[in-house]
Amino acid sequence: MAILDILEFPDPRLRTKAKPVTEFDNALKTLVDNMLQTMYAAPGIGLAATQVNVHRRILVIDVSESRDTPMVFINPEIEVIDPAEHEYDEGCLSVPGFYETVARPGLVMIKAQDVSSEHFSLQADGLLAVCIQHEIDHLEGKLFVDYLSPLKRQRIRKKLEKQHRQQA
Ligand code: GNR
Numbered sequence: 598m599a600i601l602d603i604l605e606f607p608d609p610r611l612r613t614k615a616k617p618v619t620e621f622d623n624a625l626k627t628l629v630d631n632m633l634q635t636m637y638a639a640p641g642i643g644l645a646a647t648q649v650n651v652h653r654r655i656l657v658i659d660v661s662e663s664r665d666t667p668m669v670f671i672n673p674e675i676e677v678i679d680p681a682e683h684e685y686d687e688g689c690l691s692v693p694g695f696y697e698t699v700a701r702p703g704l705v706m707i708k709a710q711d712v713s714s715e716h717f718s719l720q721a722d723g724l725l726a727v728c729i730q731h732e733i734d735h736l737e738g739k740l741f742v743d744y745l746s747p748l749k750r751q752r753i754r755k756k757l758e759k760q761h762r763q764q765a
């Protein structure tokens with residue numbers, strides 16, 4: 598297994614729209630294992646393939662307290678069940694160190710495939726609903742900072758660009 602590098606805002610590669618997975622092969626299983634290891638090591642509650650510069654529709658999530666309930670979503674589709682929005686203080690491994698309130702629908706239905714291509718569906722509320730929507734946004738090239746005011750987004754961008762310059 599391997600820990601993968603995570604792209605950070607404002608890296609333009611985070612704006613890539615991911616393509617559907619068509620081959621459910623061993624390379625997919627290895628990528629999913631590496632994404633899970635990367636998510637747990639970070640630590641994070643979710644990771645989209647986009648964040649590790651793989652532009653395919655793959656998500657991993659674990660919102661359990663005990664960190665022992667990995668969930669994998671391939672080619673996820675989302676349907677809003679209850680559009681009433683819930684606010685949550687969101688963070689992102691691609692926007693390290695920043696947390697801001699984002700409002701999203703509180704109840705959604707997810708249809709996806711597992712690593713063996715089996716179809717499944719799942720209703721999600723609470724933190725799982727927040728996380729799934731945050732991750733599906735990544736596959737569309739969208740980040741939680743896009744929901745903030747341009748001023749807040751620019752402040753975050755400048756701070757991260759400065760950090761990246763100092764690391765270089
Ligand atoms: O680890 C993460 N925590 C988190 C907290 C609130 C809302 C969303 C998230 S997802 C984030 C991991 C990540 O960046 N996934 O894309």
Ligand code: NI
Nearest residue numbers: 688689690691
């Ligand atoms: Ni994120």
